[in-house]
Amino acid sequence: MINHQFSPKTMYQGKYLLSTDADKLDVDLIHDFLSNQSYWAKGVSREKVLRSMQHSLCFGVYVIDPVRDRQVGFARVVTDFATFAYLADVFILDAHRGQGLGKWLVNCILAHPELQELRRWVLFTQDAHTLYTRFGFRQIDEPQNALYFRPAWKEAEQSLIRQE
Incomplete structure (x- = not known):
């Protein structure tokens, strides 16, 4: 599915494991969360x-199970592996929140050996500022120097969502 030049990484915390092995990812679970539960x-x-x-470096969080580990969290990093990364689609399923898994996930992402030379990271969040600021993320100091582009079709789509 995904072909990066480096081998997958695995980390453990109690009954959980975190892995960058793309073959472990539960695409149906990820799609269901993003499509139905995320804002x-x-x-x-x-x-x-x-x-x-x-087209991303993906991180899955799993409950360790002797038969088959069950995915309970996810995040992906869009990056050139040289200068820039965008952290996206970070989530932990409700039943597993409150155990520090979100912090562990972000910490493991930022500690990934292939992401150590990056000059800049970005992310967008409406509700998790406290989580990310503990890792050094902050609001843009000079927003007048930052721009983003949203195609016209996306503006129309957002306008329809707001009307519902």
Whole structure:
């Protein structure tokens, strides 16, 4: 599915493991959460989720199980592995929140050996500022120096969502 030049990384914390092994990812679970439970990707198609994962470094959080580990969290990093990274689609399922898994996930992402030389990271969040600021993320000091582009079709789509 995903072909990066380096081998997958695995870390452990209690009954959980975190892995960058793309073959472990539960695409159906990830799509269901993003499409139905997230505020940022409501209604996103499975194909779009899969395509975004194929072009990202993905991190899965799993409950360790002797038969088959069960995925309970996810995040992906869109990066050139040299200068820049965008942290996206970070989530822990409700039943596993409150155990420090979100902090552990972000910490493992920022500690990943292939991401150590980056000059800049960005992310967008409406509700998790406290989580990210503990890792050094902060609001843009000079927003007048930052721009983003949203195609016209996206503006129309957002306008329809607001009307519902």
